[in-house]
Amino acid sequence: MSFDSILIANRGEIALRINRAAKSLGLKVIQAHSKADADSLPVRLADQAVEIGPAQAAKSYLSIPNIIEAAKASGAGAVHPGYGFLAENAAFAEAVEAAGMVFVGPRPETIATMGDKVKAREAAAAAGVPVVPGSEGRIEGLEAAKAAAAAVGYPLLIKASAGGGGRGIRIVRSDAELVQQLSTAQGEAKAAFGDGGVYLEAFIDRARHVEVQILGDGQDAIHAYERECSLQRRRQKVWEEAPSPSLDEATREELCASAVRLARHVGYRGAGTLEYLYDENRRAFYFIEMNTRIQVEHPVSEMVTGLDLVAAMIEIAQGKPLPVTQDQVRLSGHAIECRINAEDPTRNFMPGPGTISALRVPEGPGLRFDSHLFEGYLVPPFYDSLLGKLIVHGADRTEALARLTDALDGLAVEGVPTTRALHQALAADPEVRAGRFDTNFLERWLEERAGTLGIGAKGD
Amino acid sequence: MASKQIVSPLPGTFYRKPAPDQPPFKEVGDTVAVGDVVGIVEVMKSFNQVVAEEAGTVTAFLVDDEDAVMPGQPLVELDG
Numbered sequence: 081m082s083f084d085s086i087l088i089a090n091r092g093e094i095a096l097r098i099n100r101a102a103k104s105l106g107l108k109v110i111q112a113h114s115k116a117d118a119d120s121l122p123v124r125l126a127d128q129a130v131e132i133g134p135a136q137a138a139k140s141y142l143s144i145p146n147i148i149e150a151a152k153a154s155g156a157g158a159v160h161p162g163y164g165f166l167a168e169n170a171a172f173a174e175a176v177e178a179a180g181m182v183f184v185g186p187r188p189e190t191i192a193t194m195g196d197k198v199k200a201r202e203a204a205a206a207a208g209v210p211v212v213p214g215s216e217g218r219i220e221g222l223e224a225a226k227a228a229a230a231a232v233g234y235p236l237l238i239k240a241s242a243g244g245g246g247r248g249i250r251i252v253r254s255d256a257e258l259v260q261q262l263s264t265a266q267g268e269a270k271a272a273f274g275d276g277g278v279y280l281e282a283f284i285d286r287a288r289h290v291e292v293q294i295l296g297d298g299q300d301a302i303h304a305y306e307r308e309c310s311l312q313r314r315r316q317k318v319w320e321e322a323p324s325p326s327l328d329e330a331t332r333e334e335l336c337a338s339a340v341r342l343a344r345h346v347g348y349r350g351a352g353t354l355e356y357l358y359d360e361n362r363r364a365f366y367f368i369e370m371n372t373r374i375q376v377e378h379p380v381s382e383m384v385t386g387l388d389l390v391a392a393m394i395e396i397a398q399g400k401p402l403p404v405t406q407d408q409v410r411l412s413g414h415a416i417e418c419r420i421n422a423e424d425p426t427r428n429f430m431p432g433p434g435t436i437s438a439l440r441v442p443e444g445p446g447l448r449f450d451s452h453l454f455e456g457y458l459v460p461p462f463y464d465s466l467l468g469k470l471i472v473h474g475a476d477r478t479e480a481l482a483r484l485t486d487a488l489d490g491l492a493v494e495g496v497p498t499t500r501a502l503h504q505a506l507a508a509d510p511e512v513r514a515g516r517f518d519t520n521f522l523e524r525w526l527e528e529r530a531g532t533l534g535i536g537a538k539g540d
Numbered sequence: 541m542a543s544k545q546i547v548s549p550l551p552g553t554f555y556r557k558p559a560p561d562q563p564p565f566k567e568v569g570d571t572v573a574v575g576d577v578v579g580i581v582e583v584m585k586s587f588n589q590v591v592a593e594e595a596g597t598v599t600a601f602l603v604d605d606e607d608a609v610m611p612g613q614p615l616v617e618l619d620g
Contacts, residue, residue, distance in 0.1 A: 116608075135608045136553050422584065431584035433551055461551040462608065465584040 081399035083157025083182055087112055087130075088122065089147050090162030093450045093468055094374070095122035098160050101390035110154045112147055114140035116460045121452045130154050135462045141165045144172050148179050158182035158397055164464070167373040168195055184397040185350045186372045187298075193346065194370040198241075204367040207345035209338045212357065212366040214281035225262055225280065226255060232282050238262065240269035241277035248272060251283055286518040287357040289317075290324045290365065292339035293381040295389070295403075296348030297396050302406045303336040303343075304381045304389065311506065311522045313429070318499075318522060319506060320377035320417045322384045325477060325515030326360055335365050340406075342367070351378070351393040360518075376419070376469070379450060383415035383473040414477040416484050420451075421465040424497035432497040433461040442490030446473035446483050449491075459496055467493060470503075481513060505529075544594050545602070545614040552583035554590075554615060556605040564605070566616070570598050578616050581609060596620035 085108035088095045099109050099122060111126035116135035123129045130150040133140030140146065142165055151159055159176045161184070166172040170192040176183040185191070194200045201211050215228035218241055229236055229252075238261060240248030250265050252258045262278070270276035289312065293304040308324035309317045323332065339354040351374050356365045378389050392403050423429040436457045441449050451468025453459075459467065472487055474480035488504050506512050511521070548554065556564040556579050566578050572592045579590040596618030603615055 136606055138606065431586050433584060461583040462553060463584065 081182055081397065083398065084108060085110055085127075085154075085156050086158045086160055086184070086394065087147075087151045087154060087156035087181075088126070088160050088162065089141065089151075090160070090165060090167075091117050091120065091122060091141065091452075091463060092466060093452045094162040094376075095120075096125065096452050097390055097450055098162060099125055101388060101394060102160070104388070104391055105394055107394070110151075110156050112141075112150050114462070116462055119458075121454060121457070128154060135460065137165065137462060141463075144169075144175050147172075148175050151176070151181060152179055156181060158184055158394075160184040160394070161373065163373050163376055168371070170195065182397050184394055186352065187347075187349060190346055190348060191372045194352075194372050197369060200370055201367070203346055204342055207338075207342040209342045209354075209367045210365065212281050212284065212368065215279045218277045218279050219262075222259060222262060225258060228280050229255065229258055232280060235283040235285070237281045237283045238265040238278050239281055240265070240273055240275070241279060242269065242273035242275040284357050284359050284366070286361075286520070287359060288324070288326055288517070289355065289519050290327070290335065290358045291353050291355045291375075292336050293375075293378065293389070294339050294343045294348065294352050294354065295387075295392055295396070296343045296350065296352070297400070297402045298347055298349040300402055301340050301343035301348055302402055302404070302409060303340050304385045304387055304409055305336060305411050306332065307377055307380055309377060310517050310519050311512070312519055313522050313526065317377060318419055319503065320380055321477075321480075322380040322415050323411060324358070326358060328363070331363055331365070338365075338367070342370070350396055351389050376466070377417050379448060379469060379471045380415040380417045383446075383448070383471060384411055384413055385409050386412070413473055413475050414480040415471060415473045416480050417469050417471045418484070418488070418503040419466060419499070420468045420470055420491070420493065420503075421499045422459055422467050422496045423465050423499050425499055425502040427497075429499075430497070431461075431465045433459045434496040435459070436493065437495035438492060439494070440490065440492035442487045444483070444486070446480075447471070447487055448473075453493065467496070467498060477515070481507060542619075543599065544596055544618045546578055546590060546592055546594075546616040546618065548581055548609040548611055548613045548615055549590065550581045550583045550588055551610050552581045552588075552608070554603050554605070554607050554609045555580040555582065556601065566598050568598050568600060572596055572598060572616075572618060590615060592616075592618075594618065 086102045087110040088098050109126045110128045112132045132146040132150045161167040170188040173183040173188040213232045219225045235253045238250045266276045288310045292306045307322045309320045311319040353371045355368050358365045448471040472483040576592045577589045597620050599619045600617040
């Protein structure tokens with residue numbers, strides 16, 4: 081499983097992040113890129129670059145044949161998928177292995193199992209990890225639904241088995257509402273997804289999003305503590321921290337131990353994240369899904385543990401054991417990451433590609449800016465709007481917030497709209513400063529401020 | 541009959557269909573009324589409808605489905 085060159089099948093800031101980790105391990109870096117990214121920083125900083133298709137992601141970064149061909153032609157020993165694109169595509173991982181190269185990530189079977197919500201939930205339950213209470217599989221008749229509802233308790237969600245991305249979900253608060261809504265929900269599921277199957281799940285009001293970073297070598301697994309990512313807009317994370325300001329020490333240990341149990345149960349290999357809903361009132365956490373890849377917000381975990389997660393996943397792919405034992409992973413201080421996107425918060429987050437006319441990046445202790453920007457760079461319209469991630473670390477959350485405020489003030493990205501002002505307003509907000517937020521906080525906050533702070537706007 | 545053009549309002553990727561498994565919004569020979577959607581331009585994963593500001597009959601599509609387009613680039617030619 082040894083290799084001395086690695087093809088990066090991704091773009092933007094994560095391509096640069098992988099480049100840095102690979103070079104620190106003495107590997108040759110081969111950068112796959114679309115025609116639109118020929119002039120990008122990841123291409124310039126690679127040892128070798130290979131074009132994989134036109135600008136549109138579907139024909140380049142999402143094309144398995146094009147990437148496999150490029151990897152083989154360039155003589156790459158391994159392929160790192162980054163996040164997004166093909167990172168959680170089991171067929172891609174399989175194709176990489178079939179072509180005689182190493183896939184930097186889990187085994188294809190693990191990607192397939194953990195990518196299926198029902199199978200992942202079953203694996204979690206088998207590993208003794210709490211899942212959101214709900215019906216045992218699909219609900220067929222009204223009597224079965226009432227019995228399941230009685231066992232779980234109201235309020236409940238009726239969810240479509242084939243649904244996803246927040247679609248096909250209804251809240252019911254009593255037997256009467258259940259009776260009223262069940263057949264409608266089944267009919268809608270049938271119409272929308274071609275499958276009328278529905279199931280019931282407890283509705284956790286004001287839930288927080290916490291997730292645990294894990295590393296596995298296929299045998300053993302460790303955790304690198306949790307992140308809190310409750311500040312979201314349209315289910316997209318905007319601001320992430322480590323550790324979570326909402327957990328007490330005992331809950332933290334229990335949560336992280338549960339993630340390690342699941343990682344060991346599936347023989348996890350590489351870096352991964354288990355996402356949970358956290359009910360602050362009951363101090364209860366529930367597994368929701370697993371991401372079998374490195375995540376955008378991994379730097380906050382690196383800042384509080386000192387680990388290099390991307391280098392670790394490459395070394396694991398080389399067949400090395402875990403770089404540290406669990407006892408050696410120490411939580412130190414507090415880190416916050418703000419996603420700086422090319423979006424205009426005063427115009428309902430309308431994205432705006434364009435040329436970076438000026439760039440000033442703040443410097444100082446505990447600061448990190450993961451970004452692929454440079455002055456004169458043309459931000460293309462074809463990919464997501466992430467320009468960079470501003471990450472701060474402090475001895476505690478108060479110091480991290482102070483550093484964040486300074487860093488945001490010192491950051492200047494000109495030529496395209498950015499979300500910097502949103503983060504400045506959040507960093508100054510008393511509720512955010514107190515750590516009091518749930519997954520619906522940011523959308524409520526934006527609605528309340530529409531037209532007053534000039535941040536955000538109602539509707540589309 | 542003068543010919544008119546509908547241009548892309550944004551840079552991005554042009555789509556002729558509302559979804560990959562659905563028929564195109566318009567075909568050559570179809571009539572277009574003011575306000576009709578003739579396509580979608582995807583910019584940074586945000587989908588924006590291209591709306592006709594003039595009426596007419598489609599005589600040609602000047603770009604293919606999923607082509608990269610620039611702001612002001614003609615997409616559709618209309619007659620009438």
